Amino acid sequence: xxxxxxxxxxxxxxxxxxxxxxxxxxxxxxxxxxxxxxxxxxxxxxxxxxxxxxxxxxxxxxxxxxxxxxxxxxxxxxxxxxxxxxxxxxxxxxxxxxxxxxxxxxxxxxxxxxxxxxxxxxxxxxxxxxxxxxxxxxxxxxxxxxxxxxxxxxxxxxxxxxxxxxxxxxxxxxxxxxxxxxxxxxxxxxxxxxxxxxxxxxxxxxxxxxxxxxxxxxxxxxxxxxxxxxxxxxxxxxxxxxxx
Amino acid sequence: xxxxxxxxxxxxxxxxxxxxxxxxxxxxxxxxxxxxxxxxxxxxxxxxxxxxxxxxxxxxxxxxxxxxxxxxxxxxxxxxxxxxxxxxxxxxxxxxxxxxxxxxxxxxxxxxxxxxxxxxxxxxxxxxxxxxxxxxxxxxxxxxxxxxxxxxxxxxxxxxxxxxxxxxxxxxxxxxxxxxxxxxxxxxxxxxxxxxxxxxxxxxxxxxxxxxxxxxxxxxxxxxxxxxxxxxxxxxxxxxxxxxxxxx
Numbered sequence: 001x002x003x004x005x006x007x008x009x010x011x012x013x014x015x016x017x018x019x020x021x022x023x024x025x026x027x028x029x030x031x032x033x034x035x036x037x038x039x040x041x042x043x044x045x046x047x048x049x050x051x052x053x054x055x056x057x058x059x060x061x062x063x064x065x066x067x068x069x070x071x072x073x074x075x076x077x078x079x080x081x082x083x084x085x086x087x088x089x090x091x092x093x094x095x096x097x098x099x100x101x102x103x104x105x106x107x108x109x110x111x112x113x114x115x116x117x118x119x120x121x122x123x124x125x126x127x128x129x130x131x132x133x134x135x136x137x138x139x140x141x142x143x144x145x146x147x148x149x150x151x152x153x154x155x156x157x158x159x160x161x162x163x164x165x166x167x168x169x170x171x172x173x174x175x176x177x178x179x180x181x182x183x184x185x186x187x188x189x190x191x192x193x194x195x196x197x198x199x200x201x202x203x204x205x206x207x208x209x210x211x212x213x214x215x216x217x218x219x220x221x222x223x224x225x226x227x228x229x230x231x232x233x234x235x236x237x238x239x240x241x242x243x244x
Numbered sequence: 245x246x247x248x249x250x251x252x253x254x255x256x257x258x259x260x261x262x263x264x265x266x267x268x269x270x271x272x273x274x275x276x277x278x279x280x281x282x283x284x285x286x287x288x289x290x291x292x293x294x295x296x297x298x299x300x301x302x303x304x305x306x307x308x309x310x311x312x313x314x315x316x317x318x319x320x321x322x323x324x325x326x327x328x329x330x331x332x333x334x335x336x337x338x339x340x341x342x343x344x345x346x347x348x349x350x351x352x353x354x355x356x357x358x359x360x361x362x363x364x365x366x367x368x369x370x371x372x373x374x375x376x377x378x379x380x381x382x383x384x385x386x387x388x389x390x391x392x393x394x395x396x397x398x399x400x401x402x403x404x405x406x407x408x409x410x411x412x413x414x415x416x417x418x419x420x421x422x423x424x425x426x427x428x429x430x431x432x433x434x435x436x437x438x439x440x441x442x443x444x445x446x447x448x449x450x451x452x453x454x455x456x457x458x459x460x461x462x463x464x465x466x467x468x469x470x471x472x473x474x475x476x477x478x479x480x481x482x483x484x485x486x487x488x489x490x491x492x
Contacts, residue, residue, distance in 0.1 A: 094410030
């Protein structure tokens with residue numbers, strides 16, 4: 001691998017990214033930045049509780065921001081970095097124990113979140129694909145079915161949430177995000193080398209609280225608009241295949 | 245009491261292996277787990293069968309030689325104990341116990357329950373030392389070391405290299421071992437001149453041996469017979485990052 005390096009310094013960066021420790025530091029860094037994205041995304045979503053016009057206004061402002069494509073590319077890069085390095089590390093970890101145990105119990109240190117990182121990760125990936133396809137690219141063609149509401153993202157989202165299967169999938173997927181974060185946040189801090197006898201227990205609880213908040217925040221929308229606030233739907237989004 | 249064992253038997257690395265069931269009679273609570281295996285071997289030899297191969301040396305928990313996966317737990321169910329420190333009073337008559345070798349690509353199987361852990365020696369040889377002639381014992385207070393630093397270094401240095409961290413890790417990662425060895429020098433003044441060189445070399449040796457990545461599952465810490473803390477891995481990560489950035 002040294003032969004491909006332009007200089008000693010670029011060699012070191014390459015070595016860092018290929019190393020077991022460097023790889024996980026990059027996965028952790030991308031993960032923490034993605035947490036930042038989750039916060040901004042959730043803040044925007046919660047405008048749905050303020051009302052349709054507020055949410056639509058926010059969506060409009062976002063879509064017409066000339067910097068949006070740059071941010072989207074950055075986000076895509078973060079996701080790819082996180083996913084590709086995680087998958088590579090996971091495959092390497094499987095290869096590190098070619099012959100498994102007949103009985104493997106451990107000593108109870110693993111958490112439900114840590115056990116399921118790969119599963120929840122793949123669930124989140126599947127969700128993101130469906131999520132972007134339906135909400136951003138309008139696959140499934142729900143947009144503009146309501147006369148006079150062609151441009152309303154609010155009506156569009158409500159249309160999807162009216163489908164109980166879609167709403168359930170949404171809740172399940174953000175549950176996966178919560179599980180993923182319950183291990184991910186504290187694990188990322190440990191990977192950065194943040195481990196202190198006084199602060200680490202508090203940071204672990206903070207990570208768990210963050211995971212719960214993210215789950216409750218995102219899940220509140222499909223639960224409220226999909227199951228409790230359906231009455232309003234009749235007025236603004238008649239949906240084929242809905243549960244009426 | 246009688247104990248039924250399901251033990252991994254495998255002639256050599258190339259031969260296929262399987263769990264074989266034996267009943268060991270005459271087990272008393274005062275026996276250590278290894279003495280119970282000795283008893284099994286005496287009974288196997290008496291029957292003219294091939295005795296079970298397993299590692300042990302000091303049998304007092306300080307050499308790091310014994311290494312068994314007992315009912316899916318590295319060194320068995322006790323906390324901060326090696327296999328030799330596990331006693332049969334933990335079990336009762338008629339118990340069924342599964343015994344397997346430590347499993348990792350970096351620990352290739354030799355025979356039955358014996359694995360080759362020389363990967364740890366190679367990692368240690370890559371940088372786990374101080375390159376200086378220390379001569380005779382110097383004046384103890386010539387180099388002043390704060391008490392808490394000395395304690396932390398000693399805690400890290402209490403690693404006996406048994407490999408339980410690797411065996412218990414869902415990813416077969418050797419990070420706790422390497423972290424302990426890097427930490428014991430990084431914390432002391434004598435380790436400073438080679439601080440960066442050491443962590444870079446030991447990380448490289450660790451990856452070369454085919455151990456997995458740490459995903460902070462904390463199973464290594466729970467399995468470690470010497471109570472090495474995961475905070476050492478955080479230090480290893482810091483040391484590695486620092487060395488990557490600082491080395492010219």
